[in-house]
Amino acid sequence: MTTTTVTLGNDTATERAPAPLAEVRDLTVRFVSREATVHAVNGVSFTLAPGEVLVILGESGSGKSVTLRALMRLLPPKRSIIEGRVRIAGHDVLALSPAALEDFRGGVASMIFQEPMTALDPVFTIGTQIAETIIRHEGVSRAEADRRALELLELVQIPSAKRRLAAYPHELSGGLRQRAMIAIALACRPKLLLADEPTTALDATVQIQILLLLRRLKEELGMGVIFVTHDLGVAGEIADRVAVMYAGRFVEAGEVAEVMKRPLHPYTQGLMGSTVHAGLRGSRLAAIPGAPPDLSRLPPGCAFAPRCAFAEAACRERLPQEKHLPPRHMARCIRVAA
Numbered sequence: 001m002t003t004t005t006v007t008l009g010n011d012t013a014t015e016r017a018p019a020p021l022a023e024v025r026d027l028t029v030r031f032v033s034r035e036a037t038v039h040a041v042n043g044v045s046f047t048l049a050p051g052e053v054l055v056i057l058g059e060s061g062s063g064k065s066v067t068l069r070a071l072m073r074l075l076p077p078k079r080s081i082i083e084g085r086v087r088i089a090g091h092d093v094l095a096l097s098p099a100a101l102e103d104f105r106g107g108v109a110s111m112i113f114q115e116p117m118t119a120l121d122p123v124f125t126i127g128t129q130i131a132e133t134i135i136r137h138e139g140v141s142r143a144e145a146d147r148r149a150l151e152l153l154e155l156v157q158i159p160s161a162k163r164r165l166a167a168y169p170h171e172l173s174g175g176l177r178q179r180a181m182i183a184i185a186l187a188c189r190p191k192l193l194l195a196d197e198p199t200t201a202l203d204a205t206v207q208i209q210i211l212l213l214l215r216r217l218k219e220e221l222g223m224g225v226i227f228v229t230h231d232l233g234v235a236g237e238i239a240d241r242v243a244v245m246y247a248g249r250f251v252e253a254g255e256v257a258e259v260m261k262r263p264l265h266p267y268t269q270g271l272m273g274s275t276v277h278a279g280l281r282g283s284r285l286a287a288i289p290g291a292p293p294d295l296s297r298l299p300p301g302c303a304f305a306p307r308c309a310f311a312e313a314a315c316r317e318r319l320p321q322e323k324h325l326p327p328r329h330m331a332r333c334i335r336v337a338a
Contacts, residue, residue: 019090021224022048022071022192027084029063029070029248036296040066042248044084050191053218053225055239055256057232057271061292063248064228065114068194071226072111073101089191107137109192110185114200116177120169126153126180127165130187137188152183156213175206179213186217193218195227199234211237232275236260241328244268247293247303254329264323264331266308302333310335 029041041063048054056064069075070082073093086093089108096104105111113119121129130152131145140148146165153161156179169177178198185193195214199207215238218225227238235242236256243253244267252265263269270288290307293299302320305311314334323336 020047021050021052021089022046022226023085023087024071025085027067027070027086028082029066029075030081031079032081033079038295039298040248040295041070042298044245044248044250046243046250046253048192048224048226050224051218051222053215053227053238053240055227055229055235055242056245057229057235057242058245059230059271059292061295062245063295064230064245065196066248067245068111068196068226068228071194072105072109074111103137106133106190107188108190109194110188110190111194112178112181112185112196112198114197116174116181117169119181120177120184122169125166125168126172126183130165130180130184133184133187148187149183152187153180155186155217156180156183158183174202175209178202178206178210182210182213182217186221189221191223193223193225195225197229198227199229200231207234208237214238232260232272244271247298248295249303249332250330251304251333252329252331255327258327258329262329264325264329264336265304265333266310266335267304268331270307 024047025045027041027044031038031040044067046054056067058064066075071086071088071093073082073096075082082094084094091104091108093104127146127149130149131142134140134145134148135142149165150161153164158164158176158179164172164176169180172180181198199210202210211234214225217223229235239256241254242256242259243250244259244265245251246267252259252263252268259268263272273286274288288307293303293306299305299316301316301318302308302311305315308315312334320332320334322330322332324330
């Protein structure tokens, strides 16, 4: 726990700053096979305060979802190698035993998956799936678990909640399934909620409803949230801080308003320039040229250099170091002056 010194008149007092909810240092993830080794996550570091929302932003294949699954240790152990340090609510996640990991998932950290139809069990009702989660982690009676399940469906604003308890996943719309998935994730009052593109498959109206719901639940329950998306509009709606990911690394990070108003990395600038909005009517979209790199054969320098209009010889020779600008803005680019 860190400390800060506060001066009160002629007296000096020491005030303890709250410990971070999540602390990740040099997280790396490799997938190993006989054909190749894929370097999916390459030295990711960040902290998350209680009640804070961090959005991880980037193209498909940049390592966003792998990062979330590594935090929950949901990657296949025989084919993946996870290294670094991951502490969540005081738990050393990478050192947890299988039994402790089962208690950690759901009880301390929960995850909302991108497609609820594949994450929900099709042969059990929504009420049963929520109730069994509560019974597993809290050991309450079935009657108490059923009561809590109804409260959760009401919390996530599912209409006719009592009737929906007896519904199967296929009987619900996409938006209601996503709300049911959120209810399951919140069943045991987790301290950290991980959301893996939970609004991607939804139409715009339902998408904003889910974002508003998550923001309200975060404020009411005091959870920390790590939200993965490729949508800048979603990031602007829900984030406190944003981290832009490319080829398994954070290339830019900072307060969401600062990054959106003053993007420093060419990749972030490219993402913003290629985003469709009303002002683009009648003009050509400025797409980022090329394609993301092969993660099994990463270049020695900046992975974005082959697609970057500003790339120099030095960019291809060595990995750019992080440059930090006040108050909390980081970019990994040689063009940024710290």
